[in-house]
Amino acid sequence: MPAVSNKDVVVLEEESVTLPKGFKAGGMHCGIKRKRLDLGYIVSEVPATVAGVYTTNIFQAAPLLVTQESIAKENKIQAIIVNSGNANACTGEQGLLDAFEMQKGFANELGIEEHLVAVTSTGVIGELLPMDKVKTGINQILQTKYATEENFKNAILTTDTCIKQVAVQMKIDGKTVSIGGAAKGSGMIHPNMATMLGFVTTDANIAHEDLHAALKDITNQTFNMITVDGDTSTNDMVLVLANGLAGNEQLTKDHPDWELFKSGLKLVSEELAKKIARDGEGATKLVEVQVNGAYSHEAARAVGKSIISSNLVKTAIYGTDPNWGRIVTAIGYSGIPVEPNALKVAIGPYKVFENGLPCPFVEEEVKEYLELETVKILVELNQGDESATAWGCDLTYDYVKINASYRT
Numbered sequence: 001m002p003a004v005s006n007k008d009v010v011v012l013e014e015e016s017v018t019l020p021k022g023f024k025a026g027g028m029h030c031g032i033k034r035k036r037l038d039l040g041y042i043v044s045e046v047p048a049t050v051a052g053v054y055t056t057n058i059f060q061a062a063p064l065l066v067t068q069e070s071i072a073k074e075n076k077i078q079a080i081i082v083n084s085g086n087a088n089a090c091t092g093e094q095g096l097l098d099a100f101e102m103q104k105g106f107a108n109e110l111g112i113e114e115h116l117v118a119v120t121s122t123g124v125i126g127e128l129l130p131m132d133k134v135k136t137g138i139n140q141i142l143q144t145k146y147a148t149e150e151n152f153k154n155a156i157l158t159t160d161t162c163i164k165q166v167a168v169q170m171k172i173d174g175k176t177v178s179i180g181g182a183a184k185g186s187g188m189i190h191p192n193m194a195t196m197l198g199f200v201t202t203d204a205n206i207a208h209e210d211l212h213a214a215l216k217d218i219t220n221q222t223f224n225m226i227t228v229d230g231d232t233s234t235n236d237m238v239l240v241l242a243n244g245l246a247g248n249e250q251l252t253k254d255h256p257d258w259e260l261f262k263s264g265l266k267l268v269s270e271e272l273a274k275k276i277a278r279d280g281e282g283a284t285k286l287v288e289v290q291v292n293g294a295y296s297h298e299a300a301r302a303v304g305k306s307i308i309s310s311n312l313v314k315t316a317i318y319g320t321d322p323n324w325g326r327i328v329t330a331i332g333y334s335g336i337p338v339e340p341n342a343l344k345v346a347i348g349p350y351k352v353f354e355n356g357l358p359c360p361f362v363e364e365e366v367k368e369y370l371e372l373e374t375v376k377i378l379v380e381l382n383q384g385d386e387s388a389t390a391w392g393c394d395l396t397y398d399y400v401k402i403n404a405s406y407r408t
Contacts, residue, residue, distance in 0.1 A: 008170055009264050011271075015167035017042055018149045020178040020203035021245040026147040027155030030137025032085035032123070032130060039137045040155030041106065042199060043079045047116055048243035050077040051212040053219045055236035061089035062099040063119040064237060070103070070115040075208040077241055078116040080199065081106040083134060084158050084184070085123040089234035098129045105138040120197055122184060122235050123158055156184040156197060159402060164275035168264045172257040173248040177204045181268040185228075185276035196276055198223060198238035200268060204261060205244035206251040213253075214262050215240050222269040225301065225390045227309045228280035240265070277391040282398030287317055288391055289377045295384035299336045303379060304390030306334035314395035317375055322366035324352035327377060344380040348372075 018025050027040035050071055054064055071077060081102055088095050099119045107114040121129075140146070153163040167180035185196030215238065223238060251261055278286040289307045294300035307313055310330040316323040327345055331338060345353040348369040350361050369375070375394075 008260055009267060010169045011267065012167045012169065014165075015180055016149055016153060016165035016182045017180040017199055017201045019167040019169075019180040020201045020243070022046060022203060022243050023180070023201045023241075024147060025149045025152035026141060027151030027153075028137060028141050028146040030083075030141075031133035032083055036157070037151060037155035038083055038085045039134065039141060040082050040152040041080060041141060042152065042201065042241070043110065044201070044241055044243045045245070046243050047076040047078045048241040049206060049208045049211055050075060050118075050239060050241050051208065051215040052237060052239045053215060053223075055233055057234050057236070059090055059234045061087055061121060061235045062091060062095040063088055063102075063121045064235065065096065066099040066103055067118040067120065067237070067239075070118060073115045076116060077118050077239070078112050079106060079110055080118045080120060080239065080241075081138065082120040082156055082197065083123075083129070084121075084156050086121060086127055086129050087123045087125045087235050088121040088129050089125045091126065091128050094128055098131050098134075101131060102134060102138065105135055109138060109142055118239060120235070120237055120239075122156065122197055125234060153182050156182070158184065159281055160184055161279055164272050164279065166268055166271040168267055170260055170264050172204065172246070172251070172261060175246045175248045177246045177248055177261065177264075178202065179204070179264050179268050181272050183272040183276055185279070196223070196233065196236050198269070198272055200238070200240040200265070202240065202242045202265075203244065203246035204242050204251055205246065205248050206242045206261070210252050210258075211240060211242055214265060218262065218266045218269050220301075221388075222266065222273040225304065225388065226273045226277040227305065227390070227392045228277065228283070238269075274391050277393050280393035280399070281402045282396040282400075283393035284396060285317060285372070285394045286374045286391065287314070287377070287393055288374065288389060289379065290387070290389050291379045291381065292387040293381040293383055294336075294386040294388070297386045297388060299383075300381075300386050300388035301390070302336050303331055303334045303338070303381065304388050306330045307377060307379070308390040308392035311395055314392065317370060318394035318396050320367045320370040322347055322350075322352065322361070322363065322370060324358065327379075328353055331379065338381055339383065342382040344382070346378040348376055
């Protein structure tokens with residue numbers, strides 16, 4: 001992707017999915033969870049071009065199947081209904097009927113065709129939805145008192161400790177184009193699409209094929225480069241809705257501002273992905289692994305993911321232990337042939353391994369660096385010009401506490 005100046009893309013940290021023209025959102029408590037909000041929606045004034053990426057887990061949840069089938073009809077979506085607290089996964093025929101029931105119910109409330117409603121769920125696997133509560137909630141959710149973006153962002157959370165949001169704006173054809181995003185995710189995070197959900201809205205006018213290609217490419221550089229615990233969920237999904245209300249000429253790969261739009265979409269996706277990694281269950285630190293000098297982009301990604309997925313690396317970072325041997329070991333089993341004598345590894349500004357041998361460093365200085373909220377690891381493979389970045393978090397006692405009693 002050609003370089004795009006940062007000044008061409010304005011970042012709005014406090015904005016989200018309702019910044020683009022024609023989108024509204026809301027959420028409420030319908031009773032799936034004991035107290036917290038658990039049912040949310042996004043609605044566009046007009047049907048929007050849509051692109052989606054989904055989990056590669058064999059056990060795909062019922063809402064994913066319904067949503068994929070709906071999008072396949074005309075590549076358009078006008079609304080999303082989402083619940084948290086129950087994933088509606090591994091629930092058989094009844095789960096599928098329940099997902100269709102959610103779709104039909106919300107479509108009726110909006111007065112639109114059923115296939116224009118996407119359904120998403122997140123939460124406990126293997127339990128049927130309490131449909132009486134869900135249907136009652138859908139019948140009420142469009143009431144004004146529930147119609148806030150804040151409600152939507154809270155309604156999608158499970159073990160998350162905070163909402164994840166970001167938005168950007170740019171000029172395309174002299175028109176202000178906005179892209180807004182919100183996501184949930186904290187545990188069971190090792191996307192390979194695509195227990196994370198990502199919702200991105202934009203008022204850009206864009207061709208479906210190009211939007212899908214852009215999302216797939218950017219997902220591989222962002223959401224697919226994070227991990228919390230190495231588990232790929234049954235419900236992972238990222239949807240991008242583009243309703244065209246900004247009034248720009250249709251964006252395609254041949255449009256002069258195509259790369260500008262992609263850079264904005266990538267920025268939103270990357271920021272949401274990093275916030276998911278930082279909010280990993282029990283996490284205290286965001287870990288960023290930069291891999292340079294690979295012979296291919298795929299090789300750089302594999303090395304980065306190998307390091308960021310290592311429980312030994314993650315626990316060492318939690319304990320502020322500059323145990324570089326764990327990093328080198330993770331590189332060694334990444335499946336990528338590397339030359340040990342060409343390898344260089346640094347923890348933050350401190351070089352710890354080079355030319356096949358450890359480098360001298362002051363233990364206390366590196367330990368002090370590892371106490372920071374963001375820890376960076378740099379790997380130089382010296383085999384080519386390709387690079388990649390991966391993000392994750394440390395592994396703490398609290399991760400075990402949270403997941404030892406997730407259902408009970």
